[in-house]
Amino acid sequence: MYVYGIRRLFSFKEYVVEEVQFAEDLAEVGLRRDKRYNLTCPKCGAKMTKDRSIQQTARDIPICQAKGVVLVYEAIQGRCQKCNCYSTIHPEGIDPYAKATWRMMVFTAHLCRFIPLKRVQEIIPVSAATANRWDKKVLERELPESDL
Structure with missing residues (x-):
């Protein structure tokens, strides 16, 4: 299902809205990582390789009747090839x-x-x-x- 205009409400860099589900007073927004972007190391800026990923949730501001809004996204842990460190990548704007x-x-x-x-x-x-x-x-x- 494609919802027009919802991308502007949930505009997270390198992530796109995949699905939106509404219940009585809860909205669940599914985000997925846009594969056009490479993983970059937050320390040195070099390219990272994906090691593993896990689904996580974050709360967001209310929409219409939905008092509780939950963002479901994939947090990716990667390893930097240059500085050999591990980092977990979350969407920009979400406090992990x-x-x-x-x-x-x-x-x-x-x-x-x-x-x-x-x-x-x-x-x-x-x-x-x-x-x-x-x-x-x-x-x-x-x-x-x-x-x-």
């Missing part, structure tokens, strides 16, 4: 440790400015502790260093 997109974390941080942490979970499916952690991470990255 938070299992969420950067725009989801920014959206959560914006919500935290105006409503209490315990009320955030009424809008997006994250706990108050996760919302607090993401808010802190966004503020650390976006705010300049204090000049005392």
Whole structure:
């Protein structure tokens, strides 16, 4: 099934939208790696060879009635032929440790400015502790260093 215009919502470099499935209040977006792009080492920029891959998920901002949006993608572990190091490649914009997109974390941080942490979970499916952690991470990255 091809959905027109959905690529603009989920535009991850070197990944394309393969499928979109909707449930009552959940959307699942399947991403696959575009084979026109080579794997490159994040440390030295040389070509990498694919060692193994695993399917992973990440949360994203709500769409329409779907409060929970889950991105399903293939994380690829490769070995650099030049510097002989192993790296796991995730789509750009997905934090591999938070299992969420950067725009989801920014959206959560914006919500935290105006409503209490315990009320955030009424809008997006994250706990108050996760919302607090993401808010802190966004503020650390976006705010300049204090000049005392």
